[in-house]
Amino acid sequence: MALPVLFLLLLSISFTESKLTVDYYKNTCPEFQRIVRETVTLKQSAQPTTAAGTLRVFFHDCMVEGCDASILIASNHFNVAERDAEINHSLSADAFDLVTRAKTALELTCPGIVSCADILAEAARDLVTMAGGPYYKVRLGRKDGFVSKASRVEGNLARANQTMDSIINLFAAKGFTVEEMVALTGAHTIGFSHCKEFTDRLFHYSKTTPTDPELHPKLAEGLKRTCANYTTDTTMSAFNDVITPGKFDNVYYQNLKRGLGLLSSDHALVKDPRTRPLVELYSTNQAAFFKAFARAMEKVSIHEIKTGRKGEVRHRCDAFNSISA
Numbered sequence: 001m002a003l004p005v006l007f008l009l010l011l012s013i014s015f016t017e018s019k020l021t022v023d024y025y026k027n028t029c030p031e032f033q034r035i036v037r038e039t040v041t042l043k044q045s046a047q048p049t050t051a052a053g054t055l056r057v058f059f060h061d062c063m064v065e066g067c068d069a070s071i072l073i074a075s076n077h078f079n080v081a082e083r084d085a086e087i088n089h090s091l092s093a094d095a096f097d098l099v100t101r102a103k104t105a106l107e108l109t110c111p112g113i114v115s116c117a118d119i120l121a122e123a124a125r126d127l128v129t130m131a132g133g134p135y136y137k138v139r140l141g142r143k144d145g146f147v148s149k150a151s152r153v154e155g156n157l158a159r160a161n162q163t164m165d166s167i168i169n170l171f172a173a174k175g176f177t178v179e180e181m182v183a184l185t186g187a188h189t190i191g192f193s194h195c196k197e198f199t200d201r202l203f204h205y206s207k208t209t210p211t212d213p214e215l216h217p218k219l220a221e222g223l224k225r226t227c228a229n230y231t232t233d234t235t236m237s238a239f240n241d242v243i244t245p246g247k248f249d250n251v252y253y254q255n256l257k258r259g260l261g262l263l264s265s266d267h268a269l270v271k272d273p274r275t276r277p278l279v280e281l282y283s284t285n286q287a288a289f290f291k292a293f294a295r296a297m298e299k300v301s302i303h304e305i306k307t308g309r310k311g312e313v314r315h316r317c318d319a320f321n322s323i324s325a
Contacts, residue, residue, distance in 0.1 A: 020302065024118075024140035029110035032140075036119060039102040040126045043094065048246055051127035052191025053092025054099075058124035059187070059300065060088060061117075063174065064156045066304025068145030068311060069116035072099060074318040075150075085153035090194050096318075098123060103317050116317035117142035121301050128297075131190055133248030136294035138301055143311025146320060160197045160263040164272040167265060180299065182269060182278040183292035188240040188262075189252035195223075195230035195237060198263050202227060214267065216259035223262075238262060253283035 025032040044050045061071035064082055071088070075081040083091065099119050106114045118140045129135045156174075158167045171181040201212040202224050211220050223238055230236050239245035240262050241252045252266075256279055261267040269275045282289035312321050 020139035020141040020305070020307070022137055022139055025110075025114060029106065029113045031109050032106065032114055032118075033122065035105045035109060036102050036122045037126055039098065039105060040123050040130065043098045043101065044127060044130055047094045049092065049191065050094045050098055051131045051248075052187075054095040054120070054127050055124050055187050056191065057091050057095040058120050059184070060091065060157060061120060062300050062303045064153050065145055065147060066306065067117055067121060067142055067301055068304075068306045069099075069120055069142075069314070069317060070145045070148040072096065072116055072120070072317040073148035073320065079148070080150040081148040082150055082153055083148075085150040087153060087157055087159070088150075099317050107315070112313055112315070115142050115144045115311070115313045117144050117305070117311075119317070125297070125301075128248060131246065131248040134290035134294040136298050138298075141307060143306040143308070144314045144317075145306050145311055146322075148320075158265060160193070160265050161200065162265060164265075164268045164275065167268075168274065174303065176296070176299070178274055179278055179292060180296040182275050183282070183289065183296045184300065185266070185269065186250070186252055186282060186289055186293055188266060189244070189250070190241065190246060190248050192237040192239045192245070193262055194234065195227035196234065198223070198238075199227055199230055201264060201267075212267075214259055219260055240266070250282050250286040250289045253279050253289065257283060 040050075057071055058067075061067060061069060061082075064070065071082050071091075073081040073083065075084045082088065083096075099116060102119045102123060103114075103116060106119070121138050121142065122140070125136060125138045156170075158170055162170075168178055168181065171178075176184070201215055202220060203210055205212045211224075219242060226238055227236055241255060242260055242262075243255060244251045255261060256266060256270040259267075261270065270279050282292070315321055
């Protein structure tokens with residue numbers, strides 16, 4: 001009888017460790033949500049682009065190795081970390097700073113309790129709502145991962161010049177539907193993209209037509225001026241949503257129908273028969289977009305999470321507790 005009882009006990013422990021709950025820190029760190037919310041509010045007030053930047057960092061984290069804060073690890077002599085992959089070079093320094101500030105405050109209040117992965121997930125949700133977007137539940141209890149390698153990033157994140165077929169397939173391979181992909185892309189309603197991500201549409205569309213004829217003429221003119229020196233000044237950028245860039249709303253989808261989509265992948269959403277009906281829906285029904293986005297974000301936030309002994313609670317978010325990479 002002893003062996004089955006021991007097995008059931010171990011199974012129970014494993015299940016308990018793996019279960020994420022909204023009130024995971026209720027007893028161990030009751031100030032968790034207040035501290036994250038206050039840190040987020042101060043940072044967003046000082047740097048209004050923090051919301052978009054943090055949302056992007058969160059998504060880039062979850063799509064590679066799962067939502068385990070692997071994106072936050074800094075490279076060292078022994079390991080080139082995720083954040084130094086080429087596609088991550090433009091991630092927001094404000095987002096990393098925000099998580100560092102929240103982690104520092106939490107370590108003073110409840111040391112060794114709250115994972116960096118949970119901080120990033122909670123902060124991203126708080127910032128979405130601060131920017132006017134939907135509130136959604138964030139289940140907590142993630143652990144921070146043990147692996148962060150730049151070599152594992154490529155192929156896990158969609159690029160602006162990819163075809164809609166390849167983007168749909170990329171999301172499908174991770175368990176996300178076309179509807180969820182289109183809703184998640186709505187995060188482009190806030191934030192900006194660097195010129196190099198869309199200058200092909202401005203200067204190199206084809207041999208006979210330098211500028212994409214489906215790009216709104218006035219937008220194209222403005223972007224050409226903004227990005228004139230993009231090869232020498234790589235910091236040049238433009239808002240993804242040129243109408244309401246700081247507000248989380250459905251104007252992004254309305255823009256796509258007017259030729260105001262910035263990236264090739266944005267414009268492809270309104271051209272492809274699999275995604276156009278969703279663009280039409282979300283452009284006219286913000287409530288439908290918000291509902292779809294909230295559900296998709298809840299799903300993203302638990303993508304390939306680490307729990308129990310599969311992860312750790314880091315002492316600092318940019319370094320593993322151990323030497324392992």
